Amino acid sequence: MWKLLPVFCSLLAAAPAWQIVALSSRPDKISGGDALLRIDVPNNAPLTGITVKRNGQDVTSSFRADASQHALIGLVRGLRTGQNLIEAFHAAGSTQLNLVNYASTGPGSTTGGGLSAR
Numbered sequence: 870m871w872k873l874l875p876v877f878c879s880l881l882a883a884a885p886a887w888q889i890v891a892l893s894s895r896p897d898k899i900s901g902g903d904a905l906l907r908i909d910v911p912n913n914a915p916l917t918g919i920t921v922k923r924n925g926q927d928v929t930s931s932f933r934a935d936a937s938q939h940a941l942i943g944l945v946r947g948l949r950t951g952q953n954l955i956e957a958f959h960a961a962g963s964t965q966l967n968l969v970n971y972a973s974t975g976p977g978s979t980t981g982g983g984l985s986a987r
Contacts, residue, residue, distance in 0.1 A: 887911065887964035889955055892942075896966055901973040902948045906955065906966070908932065908941040914961040916941065922956045923947065 886909075893905035910916055916934040920927065923945050932943030945955060948970040956965045 887914075887957065887959075887962045889957060889964050889966035891966065891968065897969045899948060899953075899968050899970045902970055903944060903946045904948060904968055904970075905944050906942070907935075907938070908943075908957045908964070910939055910941065910959075911962065912939055914959060918959055920958045921945075922954075922958070924949065924953055
């Protein structure tokens, strides 16, 4: 049994955890209601059968498989101002990411457009 331990550990190292990564900006600094996201899928899990939700609403059709990264890439639109929850579900695992969306003028803006005065 102990001889199998190194093999088991190497399999765990080869299969990264489920993870959602914001590619377009930091997850706490999204602006304009859209975010480009990557869902990293462990090597031992298929890229099919994954459901992605934005605030409970299915947005799976926004994602495409990227076999070279063993991930899904997608542009999630329609983020509400403030907190948003992105979730990815699969029989083999799941993950989530909190996004904070700001108006298209960006974080810290107190005006309807342009730069805020400091």
